[in-house]
Amino acid sequence: MPRDPVNKLLLFGATGDLAQRMLLPSLYGLHADGLLPQGLTIVGAARTEHTDDSYREFAKKALDKFLPEDRKDESAVDTYLQRLAYQPIDMSDFAQFKPLAEKVGDVTGGLAIYLSTAPSLFEAAITGLEQAGLGGPTVRIGLEKPLGYDLASSQEINDAVAKVFPEDRTFRIDHYLGKETVQNIMALRFGNTFFEPIWNARGIENVQITIAETVGLEERAGYYDGAGALRDMVANHILQLLALVAMEPPARYDKTAIRDEKAKVFHSLRRITPEDVGKVVVTGQYGAGASGGEIVKGYTDELGKASDTETFVAIKANVDNWRWQGVPFYLRTGKRLPVRRSEIAIQFKPVPHSMFAGRGGMLQPNVLVIRLQPEEYIQLLVMAKEPGLDRDGVKLREVPLNLSLDAEFAGARRRIAYERLLLDLIEGDQTLFVRRDEVEAQWTWIDSIRAGWSANGTRPKSYASGSWGPSAAIALTERDGVTWQDD
Numbered sequence: 001m002p003r004d005p006v007n008k009l010l011l012f013g014a015t016g017d018l019a020q021r022m023l024l025p026s027l028y029g030l031h032a033d034g035l036l037p038q039g040l041t042i043v044g045a046a047r048t049e050h051t052d053d054s055y056r057e058f059a060k061k062a063l064d065k066f067l068p069e070d071r072k073d074e075s076a077v078d079t080y081l082q083r084l085a086y087q088p089i090d091m092s093d094f095a096q097f098k099p100l101a102e103k104v105g106d107v108t109g110g111l112a113i114y115l116s117t118a119p120s121l122f123e124a125a126i127t128g129l130e131q132a133g134l135g136g137p138t139v140r141i142g143l144e145k146p147l148g149y150d151l152a153s154s155q156e157i158n159d160a161v162a163k164v165f166p167e168d169r170t171f172r173i174d175h176y177l178g179k180e181t182v183q184n185i186m187a188l189r190f191g192n193t194f195f196e197p198i199w200n201a202r203g204i205e206n207v208q209i210t211i212a213e214t215v216g217l218e219e220r221a222g223y224y225d226g227a228g229a230l231r232d233m234v235a236n237h238i239l240q241l242l243a244l245v246a247m248e249p250p251a252r253y254d255k256t257a258i259r260d261e262k263a264k265v266f267h268s269l270r271r272i273t274p275e276d277v278g279k280v281v282v283t284g285q286y287g288a289g290a291s292g293g294e295i296v297k298g299y300t301d302e303l304g305k306a307s308d309t310e311t312f313v314a315i316k317a318n319v320d321n322w323r324w325q326g327v328p329f330y331l332r333t334g335k336r337l338p339v340r341r342s343e344i345a346i347q348f349k350p351v352p353h354s355m356f357a358g359r360g361g362m363l364q365p366n367v368l369v370i371r372l373q374p375e376e377y378i379q380l381l382v383m384a385k386e387p388g389l390d391r392d393g394v395k396l397r398e399v400p401l402n403l404s405l406d407a408e409f410a411g412a413r414r415r416i417a418y419e420r421l422l423l424d425l426i427e428g429d430q431t432l433f434v435r436r437d438e439v440e441a442q443w444t445w446i447d448s449i450r451a452g453w454s455a456n457g458t459r460p461k462s463y464a465s466g467s468w469g470p471s472a473a474i475a476l477t478e479r480d481g482v483t484w485q486d487d
């Protein structure tokens with residue numbers, strides 16, 4: 001992929017939580033490793049009043065707080081801060097885009113814009129950018145979620161964006177795609193020969209994808225209560241993981257081949273009808289309990305009002321194509337669960353006949369576990385014989401074949417997902433960004449679930465903080481004789 005770096009970056013939401021925790025530290029990481037183009041300047045923009053200098057101080061505080069100690073290098077921090085400038089802006093006021101454009105200056109050397117804003121401000125922001133001359137052919141735009149809250153609103157946003165930025169200059173961010181282990185799914189599947197022949201309905205019994213969090217609402221009540229777990233996590237991160245597991249082998253590692261294959265998976269997702277939704281989707285809302293070692297309040301107490309927003313969802317999904325016919329994909333995500341863990345578990349079929357049956361040996365089907373976080377590893381659970389003379393029968397035990405990515409690549413620094421994505425945005429590589437047709441196919445499927453909820457008046461079931469969601473989530477798999485991996 002030829003690099004086409006820009007020499008300016010405009011960061012909207014520059015004083016927000018994401019900027020402090022992720023964006024400013026990520027850009028610093030790239031700067032410190034000499035990966036940012038020489039002379040690249042970064043203009044921060046947000047409502048808060050700041051001068052260039054006070055913004056640099058603000059950024060410095062964010063680095064002090066969120067950079068790991070071993071990454072802090074005073075001279076690198078100083079030169080990094082010199083790249084920063086700031087322009088306050090109220091995005092609902094078009095007139096304010098003009099001084100912003102003046103601050104950004106000449107964009108003939110290329111400008112990358114990072115836009116993270118409430119869906120309601122999107123159209124105004126795009127129009128403001130265009131009117132101020134920040135929409136030309138040398139400008140590309142990165143869009144942070146939420147890109148709408150259903151198909152219609154996402155189309156509206158995408159239409160507004162497309163009027164100014166064609167698809168090849170539009171970078172939709174799903175930060176899960178920037179995670180190292182997520183990209184490793186492709187390496188595992190398509191860089192090795194042994195999985196592919198059984199990576200289908202003949203070899204695989206079911207797939208489980210879990211993103212469990214211990215956090216609750218955090219400071220995001222306004223956004224989260226209007227979104228809920230289905231839109232916040234399934235519509236993007238979980239479906240992206242599902243697509244990487246389920247897609248056909250792309251012909252090349254490039255933006256067209258990979259995104260074509262993912263889009264086909266989204267189009268193959270079986271629509272969930274209002275008749276089925278109660279059987280294949282479980283929703284929950286956390287109540288009081290203990291999570292992450294603390295006593296915590298229930299969702300509505302945290303929120304301060306009654307709410308039917310789901311903080312947990314578990315879904316039995318199906319991909320209707322030849323490869324995956326009859327293979328359930330069990331998906332679940334929730335807040336205030338017992339642990340923070342993102343994981344994919346591929347459960348293979350049992351052996352067709354067990355020669356050990358009469359001799360006391362119990363066989364467990366093989367499972368491939370891809371742990372995305374907090375640890376990074378790939379583990380294949382295989383049957384092995386316990387040492388012994390076997391006079392009372394052969395004793396077999398499930399043992400893990402471990403590939404610890406943390407240990408194997410111990411020398412390589414783990415980058416924050418945003419480092420990778422910001423660098424790709426700056427250099428113009430769209431491979432790990434989500435294309436419009438993917439987003440729309442994702443929403444189409446999500447909307448079918450929500451339509452079922454409203455047709456049936458579905459309300460989330462309460463679950464205790466620190467548990468694995470409502471008991472119906474356990475029943476969802478148990479009915480099929482399947483247990484969630486590693487509860």
Ligand code: BG6
Pocket residue numbers: 213232233342
């Ligand atoms: C975000 C969601 O996209 O992902 C949050 O809006 C969630 O609700 C977060 O907490 C999880 O990301 P990660 O990288 O911590 O798993």
